[in-house]
Amino acid sequence: MNTIQTRHNLFETNSSSTHSITIIESKLGDVLETLYPNKDNKIVIGGYDFGLSVHEYYGAEAKASYCAIYIRDWIQKKEKDKDRYLSVLIKTIQDQVGAPLEVVLPSENTGYIDHQSVENRDIDYLFEVPELLREFIFNPKSVLVTKGD
Amino acid sequence: MITEDIVLASYVNGDFKCTLYSSGTFTKESSVVNPKAAFPSSIDVKITNYCNMPCAYCHEDSTTKGRHGDISLLLDQLAILPEGIELAIGGGNPLAHPNLLQFLYAVKQQGKYANITINQGHLTQYRSLIQELVVNDLVKGIGVSIVNVASLPTWLTSTAQERVVLHMIAGVHTVKDVLTMLELGAPRKILVLGYKTFGRGITYFDKTVEDNLQSWIIYVRSLFDKCLLSFDNLGIEQLKLKRFFSEEMWNKLYMGDDFTHSMYIDAVEMQYAPTSRSSTDQRVNYSNIIDYWNSAHN
Numbered sequence: 159m160n161t162i163q164t165r166h167n168l169f170e171t172n173s174s175s176t177h178s179i180t181i182i183e184s185k186l187g188d189v190l191e192t193l194y195p196n197k198d199n200k201i202v203i204g205g206y207d208f209g210l211s212v213h214e215y216y217g218a219e220a221k222a223s224y225c226a227i228y229i230r231d232w233i234q235k236k237e238k239d240k241d242r243y244l245s246v247l248i249k250t251i252q253d254q255v256g257a258p259l260e261v262v263l264p265s266e267n268t269g270y271i272d273h274q275s276v277e278n279r280d281i282d283y284l285f286e287v288p289e290l291l292r293e294f295i296f297n298p299k300s301v302l303v304t305k306g307d
Numbered sequence: 308m309i310t311e312d313i314v315l316a317s318y319v320n321g322d323f324k325c326t327l328y329s330s331g332t333f334t335k336e337s338s339v340v341n342p343k344a345a346f347p348s349s350i351d352v353k354i355t356n357y358c359n360m361p362c363a364y365c366h367e368d369s370t371t372k373g374r375h376g377d378i379s380l381l382l383d384q385l386a387i388l389p390e391g392i393e394l395a396i397g398g399g400n401p402l403a404h405p406n407l408l409q410f411l412y413a414v415k416q417q418g419k420y421a422n423i424t425i426n427q428g429h430l431t432q433y434r435s436l437i438q439e440l441v442v443n444d445l446v447k448g449i450g451v452s453i454v455n456v457a458s459l460p461t462w463l464t465s466t467a468q469e470r471v472v473l474h475m476i477a478g479v480h481t482v483k484d485v486l487t488m489l490e491l492g493a494p495r496k497i498l499v500l501g502y503k504t505f506g507r508g509i510t511y512f513d514k515t516v517e518d519n520l521q522s523w524i525i526y527v528r529s530l531f532d533k534c535l536l537s538f539d540n541l542g543i544e545q546l547k548l549k550r551f552f553s554e555e556m557w558n559k560l561y562m563g564d565d566f567t568h569s570m571y572i573d574a575v576e577m578q579y580a581p582t583s584r585s586s587t588d589q590r591v592n593y594s595n596i597i598d599y600w601n602s603a604h605n
Contacts, residue, residue, distance in 0.1 A: 161558060171472045
């Protein structure tokens with residue numbers, strides 16, 4: 159095993175401890191994103207329409223919206239543990255935001271997922287492994303693709 | 308202008324191969340599990356406790372009654388360490404130490420690399436001294452502890468742009484303060500320090516600081532694409548920074564816990580400690596740095 163730890167482009171000026179991590183603007187590809195609260199200090203997830211058109215979603219809000227609508231409209235149909243999955247989703251978002259702020263998910267009348275975009279398979283496993291869910295929503299390289307037949 | 312990043316120093320430190328570059332980049336390479344350093348690659352050195360700035364949050368509790376450290380004794384302590392290591396010199400106000408130049412020339416003679424942290428409020432008063440440090444390459448990095456969100460003097464940014472790192476304290480300063488400094492044309496290297504409830508930082512801590520820290524946690528990610536951003540270990544912990552990184556990326560960027568590659572010397576009290584935040588019972592009087600390091604790590 160060979161490991162290389164790197165402090166980038168600055169000298170150790172810290173006279174109270176050390177520069178323990180440096181983040182380079184041009185190397186942000188793998189850095190996870192977050193969601194920011196609105197003026198009421200709430201994390202609001204909009205209701206997206208995930209239809210038949212081919213579309214790629216990379217942003218955290220869109221992917222969180224997909225998860226929320228999936229739980230609301232598809233888990234319910236399968237009579238699975240909707241509340242537990244919702245709790246996992248909300249806690250995952252709060253953990254990544256870094257604070258237990260109120261998370262407002264799409265209401266009943268906003269957003270939908272066309273059945274074709276569920277791809278005949280469920281994504282329940284994401285809610286069983288919160289780390290996977292976090293990666294899916296917040297990793298800018300994780301992509302959600304919607305499409306028809 | 309693109310300048311070539313040349314190797315300033317390359318040395319073996321225990322299980323690590325360390326390389327310091329002219330850009331300030333520093334790498335630690337190892338091929339073993341749980342590698343250990345045989346000596347500190349970086350030392351935080353407090354050379355004085357004298358300071359005339361009344362920063363209410365000063366964790367060193369420095370005042371105009373503060374004493375200067377004995378430079379000769381300090382140089383003797385450092386002499387047994389190999390070439391190539393870095394010193395992060397601070398205080399108090401290190402620029403006020405009457406033997407600062409003598410000390411820095413001696414450090415350079417020893418083949419070590421000095422960096423210094425100075426207070427924004429001292430820039431004008433010590434302009435000629437700071438320029439002397441830069442012109443003679445006596446210090447590599449210059450940390451500027453930001454007191455007021457305001458432009459830095461052009462004589463500093465024009466002559467030492469690449470050396471300057473802005474030190475901002477999470478809780479004292481806000482994310483918006485960082486953005487404002489950048490908008491004002493400040494150097495784009497920022498070190499975010501965690502808030503130390505130590506020294507005067509104990510009484511300064513209030514609801515505003517607490518709220519500012521909470522806000523940092525939520526909005527710190529918005530700074531990632533704005534500048535070269537670095538954090539100390541306390542900042543990493545307080546701002547829950549690890550949540551943004553995969554384990555693989557973290558292992559490449561994280562330089563290590565306090566006292567695994569760094570330590571602290573208080574030249575005023577003539578003591579060693581793991582960090583500047585170490586409690587009294589963790590501080591030991593001068594003896595031999597290598598022995599101190601080994602006894603703490605074996």
